[in-house]
Amino acid sequence: MNETSFxxxxxxxxxxxxxxxxxxxxxxxxxxxxxxxxxxxxxLIVRAKTGSGKTLAFLLPLLQEIEPSTSWPRILVLSPTxxxxxxxxxxxxxxxxxxxxxxxxxxxxxxxxxxxxSLRAGAAIVVGTPGRTLDHINRSSLxxxxxxxxxxxxxxxxxxxxxxxxxxxxxxxxxxRSRTWLFSATMPEEVKALSRKxxxxxxxxxxxxxxxxxxxxxxxxYLVPFRRKMEGLVNVLLWERPKRxxxxxxxxxxxxxxxxxxxxxxxxxxxxxGEMTQRERNAVLTSFKNGAIPLxxxxxxxxxxxxxxxxxxxxxxxxxxxRDTFVHRSGRTGRAGHExxxxxxxxxQEAGKFKYMFGSAKVxxxxxxVPDVQAINRAQRETAEEKLLTMKEAGENEExxxxxxxxxxxxxxxxxxxxxxxxxxSNRSAGYNLSGELERELRRKSRIPAEKERTPTxxxxxxxxxxxxxxxFSKGLSDGWDVGKVLxxxxxxxxxxxxxxxxxRMKDDHVLVELLPFALSRFEANSRALERCGLIEAGKGKxxxxxxxxxxxxxxxxxxxxxxxxxxxxxxxxx
Numbered sequence: 098m099n100e101t102s103f104x105x106x107x108x109x110x111x112x113x114x115x116x117x118x119x120x121x122x123x124x125x126x127x128x129x130x131x132x133x134x135x136x137x138x139x140x141l142i143v144r145a146k147t148g149s150g151k152t153l154a155f156l157l158p159l160l161q162e163i164e165p166s167t168s169w170p171r172i173l174v175l176s177p178t179x180x181x182x183x184x185x186x187x188x189x190x191x192x193x194x195x196x197x198x199x200x201x202x203x204x205x206x207x208x209x210x211x212x213x214x215s216l217r218a219g220a221a222i223v224v225g226t227p228g229r230t231l232d233h234i235n236r237s238s239l240x241x242x243x244x245x246x247x248x249x250x251x252x253x254x255x256x257x258x259x260x261x262x263x264x265x266x267x268x269x270x271x272x273x274r275s276r277t278w279l280f281s282a283t284m285p286e287e288v289k290a291l292s293r294k295x296x297x298x299x300x301x302x303x304x305x306x307x308x309x310x311x312x313x314x315x316x317x318x319y320l321v322p323f324r325r326k327m328e329g330l331v332n333v334l335l336w337e338r339p340k341r342x343x344x345x346x347x348x349x350x351x352x353x354x355x356x357x358x359x360x361x362x363x364x365x366x367x368x369x370x371g372e373m374t375q376r377e378r379n380a381v382l383t384s385f386k387n388g389a390i391p392l393x394x395x396x397x398x399x400x401x402x403x404x405x406x407x408x409x410x411x412x413x414x415x416x417x418x419x420r421d422t423f424v425h426r427s428g429r430t431g432r433a434g435h436e437x438x439x440x441x442x443x444x445x446q447e448a449g450k451f452k453y454m455f456g457s458a459k460v461x462x463x464x465x466x467v468p469d470v471q472a473i474n475r476a477q478r479e480t481a482e483e484k485l486l487t488m489k490e491a492g493e494n495e496e497x498x499x500x501x502x503x504x505x506x507x508x509x510x511x512x513x514x515x516x517x518x519x520x521x522x523s524n525r526s527a528g529y530n531l532s533g534e535l536e537r538e539l540r541r542k543s544r545i546p547a548e549k550e551r552t553p554t555x556x557x558x559x560x561x562x563x564x565x566x567x568x569x570f571s572k573g574l575s576d577g578w579d580v581g582k583v584l585x586x587x588x589x590x591x592x593x594x595x596x597x598x599x600x601x602r603m604k605d606d607h608v609l610v611e612l613l614p615f616a617l618s619r620f621e622a623n624s625r626a627l628e629r630c631g632l633i634e635a636g637k638g639k640x641x642x643x644x645x646x647x648x649x650x651x652x653x654x655x656x657x658x659x660x661x662x663x664x665x666x667x668x669x670x671x672x
Contacts, residue, residue: 106132109161111195119191125150130302131158140299141278142292146428149304151280152188155248166197168219169243175227175267177254179204179375180382185250186224198222203229203239206375213238227255227263234270245275252281253288253421261291268295282428283421313431316439316462318451321531322538323444324592326414327355328529329467330442331362334392335528336468336476337440339410341385344394345426346414348585355414356394366392397422405429412440416447416595420455442467445535445542446594466535473528481521565599565611568620570627571634573606583608583632590626591619608632 100123103116116122124132127145131154134141145151159172174189176182186202193200201215203225209232216223216238223230223239233239247268249255255264268274277296281288292299321329334342346352349370356368367381367390384390386405397418408430417423430437441462443451448464468476504513572578580601587610588595599611612620620627627633 101129103157106157108157111165112157112160112192114195115192121153125154127151127302127304128154128157130304131155134158134300137162138276140276140296142296142299142301143278143280144282144284144301144303145280146282146304148428148431151250152185153192155250155278155280156189156192159246159248160193160196163196163198163221167221168199170201170216170220170223170240171243172222172246172248173230173244173267173271174222174224174248174250175230175255175264176224176250177226177258177260179206179226179378181251182224182226186222189222189224193222200224203233204375205229206378216240227260227267231263231266234267241271242273244271245273247271247274247277249277249279249281252279252291253283253285254425256285256287256291257421261287264291265294283424285421313435314427314437314439316427316441316460318441318443318448318462318464319467320445320448320465320535320539321442321467322534323446323594325529325531325534326442326444327358328531330355330412330414331359332468332470332473332528332531333412333440333442334359334364335473337410337438338476338480339412339438340391341388341405341407342392342410342412343405343408343429344392344412344414346394346396347418348581349396350582351414351585351589352394352396359392359394364392365390366394369393369395371396397426407435408437410438410440412442414442416443416451416454417441423455444594445538446596449542450596467531468528469532470528470530477527478518481518484521485517565613566617567600567609567611568617570608570610570632571606572632573604573608575605578608578632579603583610586627586630586632587612587616590630590632591616591623593619 102122103113103124106124108116127143127149131141131143137158143151143154145154155174163171174182174185176185182204183202186200189200198221199215199219200222201212201220201224203212203223205226205228212229212233213236216233223244225233230239234241249264268277277299279288279292279296279299319329319333321332330344344355344366346355349372352368352370356366359366367384369378369381373381381390381393382405385393411427411430413423413426417426427437427439430439441451570583572583580603583601583603584595584598587593587598593616597613597616599613600609601611602609624633628635
């Protein structure tokens with residue numbers, strides 16, 4: 098069977114020349130499907146996996162029709178994050194280099210005036226995040242009358258991050274929009290609702306079957322003791338030895354804590370979260386991409402749209418919020434035809450909930466107990482031996498050979514090799530003995546009757562939802578707290594599973610948190626734990642137990658709302 102080539106699609110010479118210069122001759126499946134359409138002047142929905150070549154799939158047909166030397170905005174591409182927008186803009190720049198058109202990038206965290214100047218200089222393609230793009234429209238610095246084509250890239254992630262109002266504001270402000278193309282890996286109801294409102298009789302292309310497992314990604318789950326996730330992570334890293342790994346956490350605080358702990362353990366790791374400046378984010382991403390930092394610890398929001406070649410491992414700490422989160426995270430590896438490994442670190446309790454959550458999904462997962470110290474020691478020895486035996490340059494260098502001969506006159510060969518092996522391994526943790534604690538947790542879990550075991554919904558399989566107690570804590574939205582940050586702080590400071598926390602309602606000056614009986618007992622025994630993490634002002638822990646707040650579980654929705662029945666916050670972090 099003959100391979101399809103870009104030349105078969107009668108692309109203009111300028112595009113074919115740019116593709117050839119990059120060494121691109123064969124389209125990916127998503128590019129092939131889009132380019133094979135009979136017409137491009139229609140609304141389009143494309144469901145495709147991350148890393149499938151979506152950017153060229155929408156740029157090539159749109160640039161096929163554009164007039165060279167166009168100096169006003171004609172194509173608008175909206176991306177969920179700054180990183181993805183910048184990556185898309187770079188791709189647009191090289192594919193359009195021979196058409197004599199410019200690309201403007203509109204993202205937060207960078208100088209607004211510089212972006213205004215790039216728009217005034219003339220840009221046919223505008224790539225931006227929803228918030229910053231709408232800012233430019235409202236300031237009249239982005240001319241919208243000439244924009245005929247709109248691309249919503251990773252539409253599910255944009256909506257998941259809370260950008261619906263911004264997207265609607267942008268789409269409503271484009272009077273001459275003639276086609277809207279939506280690219281999304283998943284199709285939740287919110288994406289379908291947006292498409293029904295703004296897309297007219299769209300053509301639908303799907304390269305993803307419901308529940309399909311990514312063929313280039315294998316999945317492992319390691320069981321770790323509930324309160325020893327960090328030690329479990331160290332053990333797994335020592336065992337798996339990822340060349341380039343992306344580690345997912347739930348909150349900014351957890352991200353910084355994990356990255357700091359890894360540094361203490363001898364790993365070279367960086368952190369990526371939504372409160373970093375653009376300069377800090379760019380510096381960390383550059384170091385990760387060039388291999389200077391082999392491990393990157395990130396939140397979901399910070400890593401949306403992150404496309405880094407060569408990510409060998411994705412590690413998810415704790416239970417994912419939902420299936421879409423699991424799929425999005427794991428899709429950061431196994432890209433562009435390369436194999437990747439997705440790893441879950443779960444406590445025995447979380448493992449049961451995960452299996453319940455993914456009961457109908459077509460995902461094959463290999464289950465293992467966290468590696469013990471003996472296995473890790475063997476892995477470290479293999480690593481050290483591999484380093485010694487593969488360092489050909491040193492063995493062929495005359496200077497090093499003379500140095501070795503000199504040392505051999507002063508020490509026995511066996512002693513020298515032993516010292517060298519020690520030097521290669523002494524800066525790295527030897528791992529932790531977790532097997533005994535894990536076995537105890539597994540035995541405890543096995544004694545829980547099935548009908549009483551709680552599921553991710555916060556209900557017993559045969560019983561109703563446990564009743565909790567609503568407490569008031571003194572930090573709120575105005576203090577920089579959000580649902581995820583509150584949930585992580587409560588769980589980590591009280592040393593309870595997230596299933597022990599019910600509803601969370603965010604207010605500007607406080608937060609209402611529903612604690613289930615076990616979590617409540619932990620709080621009553623040590624209320625100062627939440628004072629230390631900053632959720633409660635010093636000396637005011639007992640005030641949270643005031644009768645006016647020890648009431649029924651919260652009902653309805655507010656500025657921020659977490660409900661264990663849904664497993665995710667109602668308010669999305671927009672960072």
